[in-house]
Amino acid sequence: MSDAGSSIAGGAARGRSRSFGCISNVPAAGGNDAVFLRAGPDDEMYVRADKIDLKNLDVQLEKKRSQVWLEHQRSASPRPEALLLEWEIDLAKLDIQNQIAHGTFGVVYRGTYDGHDVAVKVLDWGHDGQDTATRHREAFEKEVAVWQKLDHPNVTKFVGASMGTSQLRIPRRGSTSSGGGGGGRAVPNECCVVVVEFQHGGTLKTLLYNHRDKKLSYKKVVRLALDLARGLSYLHSKKIMHRDVKAENMLLDRKRRLKIADFGVARVEAQSSEVTGLTGTLGYMAPEVLQGKPYDHKCDVYSFGIVLWETYCCAMAYANHSLADISYHVVKLGNRPDIPRSCPRALSDIMTRCWDQRPDNRPEMSEVVALLEKIDTSSGKGGMTPTHAYDVAQGCSCFGFNRGA
Structure with missing residues (x-):
């Protein structure tokens, strides 16, 4: 070469x-x-x-x-999607629309999931620091695994949840839909999403407010009370405390059937540990909760008694009283809302038993269901009809404290 x-x-x-x-x-x-x-x-x-x-x-x-x-x-090539957990939703199927409510930990929107009307609660736990957010998310993941298995006609149906928010888009203020094109505003990574069935009848609180003058018939009062009692009895049978039973957290479907909602502070009752701390809403908290003492599912029974009173009176308990006033009257004096004289004995007895100062004296919700089922409403009598001059002037004697709880 x-x-x-x-x-x-x-x-x-x-x-x-x-x-x-x-x-x-x-x-x-x-x-x-x-x-x-x-x-x-x-x-x-x-x-x-x-x-x-x-x-x-x-x-x-x-x-x-x-x-x-x-x-x-x-x-x-994109990596194959990780398999969803049993309770996880596919965010691609979720369309968030207008905001309908907001609270301490998040905002509630109306939307659709896979073609069905839903309520979407976006929980944000990032503002208290990373450690706190992590604890919230860990507890959230454990509890939704329980919630997704609940099935009762008086408990709002759990559709699913998501711990990731990378695909979640919230509509901008004034917009009625996320538009499906990613035009909404992004949310923090600390957010979690809970999706439940949407109830078209609004809240029990709104219903009571709308009947503040005319009041509800006795038959409707007992029917609503039975719905709530049955739902709570079911939750307690599953070792679940709601811990925030109030009229605002009770939803109504198109047929005015009551469904328990908003499990933001609900807790699976642990048999080996005691629950303490101020959890719930002022006016509905049991004395032991107000005092920061250990409590159990009987705190829900107390709150039920308050909601039953509100349903009968179509008014809010302690509407114009401060935390100091309520704590003093409820805890120190043992006072409760004033029961109208027109209230049937069968219903007033349930109220007073449920809001007893001592948790052990309060009935189980299963017993409350049995007591309500025995009430005869066929005659149509027993409704809230003011018969005294004071009742007529005030609309009802529902705005004070009554000794003798």
Whole structure:
């Protein structure tokens, strides 16, 4: 081979070596003769073409190219989606629309999920610090695993939840829909999402307010009380405390059937630990809760007694009283809302038993259900009809404290 031919072969080999990446591993054609040699005025390194197995080199080069292509395809292709947990929703199917309520930990929106009307509660626990947010999320994950298994006609149906919010879009203020095009505002990573069935009848609180003058019939009062009692009895049978039983958290469907909602502070009752701390809403808290003492599911029974009074009176208990006033009268004096004289004895007895100062004296919700089922409302009598001058002037005697709880 001429010098020119050697230079061409050497250049070709160098070109291949750059593509292959490791010319020192190229096998020689035969024996242990040197594959590399130095030549030229600058003592450059050349490769002896007659010592290179070009066929084997091409095979190895093709393997390398195939490997590079495969790695590229893997990196370019999206990873398969992680399998959803039993209670997790597919955020791609969720369309959040207008805001309908807000609270301490989050905002509630109306929307649709997979074509069905739903209420979407977006919980934000990031403002209390990362440690607190992490604890909230861990507790949330454990409890939704329980909530998704609940099935009762008087408990709002749990649709699903999500711990991730990367695909979640909240409509901008004034907008009625997220539009499906990602035009809404993003939410913090600390958020969690709870989706429940939407109830078209509004809240019990709104119903009572709308009947503040005319009041509800006795039959409707007992029916609503039975719905709430049955729902709470079911939750307690599952070792679940609601801890925030109030008229605002009771929803109504199109047929005015009551359904318990808003499990934001609900807790699975632990048999080996005591629950303490101010949890709930002022006016509905049991004395032991107000005092920060250990409490159990009987705190829900107390709150039921207050809601029963409100349903009969179509008024809010302690509407114009401060925390100090309520704590003093409820805890220290044992006072309760004033029961109207027109209230039937069967109903007033349930109220007073449920809001007894001592939790052990309060009935189980299953007993309350039985007591309400015995009430005869067929005659239509027993409604809240003011018969005294004071009752007529005030609308009802529902705005004070009554001694003798």
